[in-house]
Amino acid sequence: MTGTVLFIMTGADHWTLNDGSRHATGFWAEEAVAPLEVLRAAGYRVTVATPGGVRPPVDEASLDAGTVGSAEKADHLREVVETAPEFQSPIALSDVDLADYDAIFVPGGHGPMEDLAVDPDAGAVLTAADRAGTPLAIVCHGPAILLSATTEDGTNVFTGRTVTGFSDAEEEQGGLADMAPWLLQDRLTEAGLHVTVGAPWSVHLESDGNLLTGQNPASSEPLAHALLGRLETPGDNR
Template sequence: MAKILFMMTGSDHWTLKDGSRRTSGFWAEEAVTPLEAFRAAGHEVTVATPGGVVPPADPASLEPGTNGGDEGAARMRAAVEQSSEFAHPIALADVNPADYSALYVPGGHGPMEDLAVDADAGRLLTSALDANTPIGIVCHGPAALLTATRPDGSNAFAGFDIACFTDKEEELAGSALTAPWLLETRLKEVGLRVEEGPPFRPHTQRDRNLFSGQNPSSSAPLADELVRVLA
């Protein structure tokens, strides 16, 4: 059994370009699907957020339209509400990275609000990279990589190939014009290489100990890859 740290957003909103707030949080599929896969493989998951607040699910990720209908939405809501891991997070500041065999970061626009500027998130990701600990990260979760900097200011993941929610997908989703910044663009600016798959289709990327997925539909294959690595 491995101990896996879920680094999750604590923000229930995303601040837009005009200063207004959009309700947000983590995208349920990107957290629930890997959580269930890791549990099924016998692993233990601990959730950590900035300040140790309970991570909020983006309401849009619990709707029938994003879960294949009413039955899927009900299952997703139940999975979020009944998760003891989500209900009892610890603070990122209190995490000892040596206690965990893998680190996983689900997306949603929430991470764009807090993990993208959280020094503890950067500390944990850099420590995991240097210890060759498997890192799984999906959709907007790679926003957390922006804080993973070396003493000279360079990004610890510069030169890595990565999958993330692309600028094209942000445009197709109708969020690009109101976004304060775009994830793919920002990751490229700090030196990562974004490998783009077809919009909204499963696409994963591995570079050394960094395992990444492009969008919600990539969370299941990404979790499967991490389960194989941890076996």
Template sequence: MSKILFVMTGADHWTLADGTRHPTGFWAEEAAAPYEAFRAAGHDVVVATPGGVEPTMDQGSLAPELNGGQEGSDRVARTVASMSELKHPVKLSDVDLDDYAAVFYPGGHGPMEDLSVDTESGGLLTAALDSGKPLGVVCHGPAALLAATRD
């Protein structure tokens, strides 16, 4: 079995242009659906965040109207609740890319708060691109690419 690295936001808010803090985190379905697919294919998933903090789910991402109704919302919520990897993330600074077959960045507004400026994440992205390993970034996850610079 190969391991897939999920790099997730550690932010629980997004600072808006006027300085106010909007509650956020990762988008539930953008983590749950790939998680289910990777696990069904026999892969292990490891979650990493800046500082190894437990990622916060954006509660708005469970709105029934965003998940095809209450049944869809409940299914996504069950999947997220089953993701034990969320409870014990590793620190981005402790990640060794050689341990993983692929890297995946779920979205949500949280990555715009922390991953967009996180040098550990930026270095990991650059290394993943250089390695040729599969790299997936979803929805607002590409905000993390802002930190992927070369000196």
């Protein structure tokens, strides 16, 4: 089975903290590379879209051997990030034609907290995809993009839906919670979504209609497999 999956990725290389300083960030490598490889292996093509069509910046911390568990894994992630053609020449979010894609995947990293959370083009694509029943798979900090999908009266399109994402506890353990302008779990809850989280750093997925979410980097590959399951049984999307 073949088709095309749209990756919506951050174009931000920093996250603005409470004191106005910039924390260097981008997308988290594993959360893009693992799903890319799962989808490629299943015969799917991947197209990357970013705000303005800029090349998505990788968070260098996500390529650190100590962070990802081994030098071998870090080297592999870097090689894919730096050479995979999908990441080198993205299209602009404003140019996305939803009819061209079978599903959407959104990797995390703190970058989406900076741009995708407030990007009107991202909100428009997600709103159209949800109305069409297109599978949406979003991982870690990626669910910040859901905040951009609002109706004219400011109501979130995904109000009442069950999701997961990077938890307050994980943000605290990661050391950035006290400096963060807002926390993902809190902001999604305030927007009217029902957020569930598992133990910090454990695999945790949620499924609500066509919306599939994963909590953290460890959840990215399982989420990609869950997305494949939906693509193979599209009747499950509603």
